[in-house]
Amino acid sequence: MECEKIACAASVENLHLITEFVEGCAGCSGLEAKKTFGLLIAVEEAFVNICSYAFADGEGKAEDAVEVACGSEGNDFVLEIADKGRQFDVLTLPDPDTTMDVMEREIGGLGVYFIRKLMDDVSYRRENGRNILRLVLGRTRDSLP
Amino acid sequence: MEFQVKKEANATVVMITGRMDAVTAPQYESSVNELITGGDTIIVVDFDGLDYISSAGLRGLLVTAKLLKAKGGQLRFANVKGTVREVFDISGFGSIFQMDDSVAESLAKLA
Numbered sequence: 001m002e003c004e005k006i007a008c009a010a011s012v013e014n015l016h017l018i019t020e021f022v023e024g025c026a027g028c029s030g031l032e033a034k035k036t037f038g039l040l041i042a043v044e045e046a047f048v049n050i051c052s053y054a055f056a057d058g059e060g061k062a063e064d065a066v067e068v069a070c071g072s073e074g075n076d077f078v079l080e081i082a083d084k085g086r087q088f089d090v091l092t093l094p095d096p097d098t099t100m101d102v103m104e105r106e107i108g109g110l111g112v113y114f115i116r117k118l119m120d121d122v123s124y125r126r127e128n129g130r131n132i133l134r135l136v137l138g139r140t141r142d143s144l145p
Numbered sequence: 146m147e148f149q150v151k152k153e154a155n156a157t158v159v160m161i162t163g164r165m166d167a168v169t170a171p172q173y174e175s176s177v178n179e180l181i182t183g184g185d186t187i188i189v190v191d192f193d194g195l196d197y198i199s200s201a202g203l204r205g206l207l208v209t210a211k212l213l214k215a216k217g218g219q220l221r222f223a224n225v226k227g228t229v230r231e232v233f234d235i236s237g238f239g240s241i242f243q244m245d246d247s248v249a250e251s252l253a254k255l256a
Binding site for chain 1: 228
């Protein structure tokens with residue numbers, strides 16, 4: 001896929017750097033507003049997960065610890081978020097019980113649930129020492145150029 | 146995210162605008178905690194100006210809701226709509242909180 005990339009340290013304070021980059025890419029490729037909104041949530045959830053769990057304390061500080069790439073493949077908008085952290089497939093996490101009372105709820109797991117729910121396709125692979133989460137959004141016929 | 150507080154006769158109205166995400170949700174939590182500590186236990190949150198919320202935002206809402214419940218307080222949400230409403234609905238939060246179509250309606254229900 002032809003794409004644009006951004007890299008940063010695995011720190012939550014870089015979230016807006018990532019979301020602004022992704023918003024820009026989505027805008028350039030003509031992704032609908034509703035899908036862009038879902039994409040921004042999915043990428044936030046993936047990035048925050050990486051910041052929280054992928055690295056031992058202090059090890060995610062390298063400027064290329066996390067890389068986000070956006071591009072098009074055919075009619076699809078594709079985003080890949082890669083990290084150099086410990087091997088982990090976030091998609092193995094179970095969905096939360098969304099019917100339970102709010103006061104009893106454990107909020108963990110909601111992030112990956114959003115990723116699954118808001119994207120048309122999600123997949124994980126381990127490649128060259130990196131975890132790569134691939135998010136795919138199909139464009140509807142109306143929105144194609 | 147911006148956070149504005151307005152005292153009404155029977156409640157404290159909190160207006161949140163912008164984005165509620167992993168960076169800004171802690172600001173919401175600490176601001177609401179301050180209100181609760183200061184004795185404001187009847188709170189209406191106005192979502193009219195909020196255009197983004199993630200699971201970190203929902204977590205912030207949940208933490209303050211639990212705190213208020215522990216203090217015997219009341220919490221209502223007004224103007225949760227559009228894409229933010231969809232996030233509430235897919236997470237199951239939509240059916241759990243007290244939601245109203247306007248701040249006026251929230252205040253009336255508290256009266």
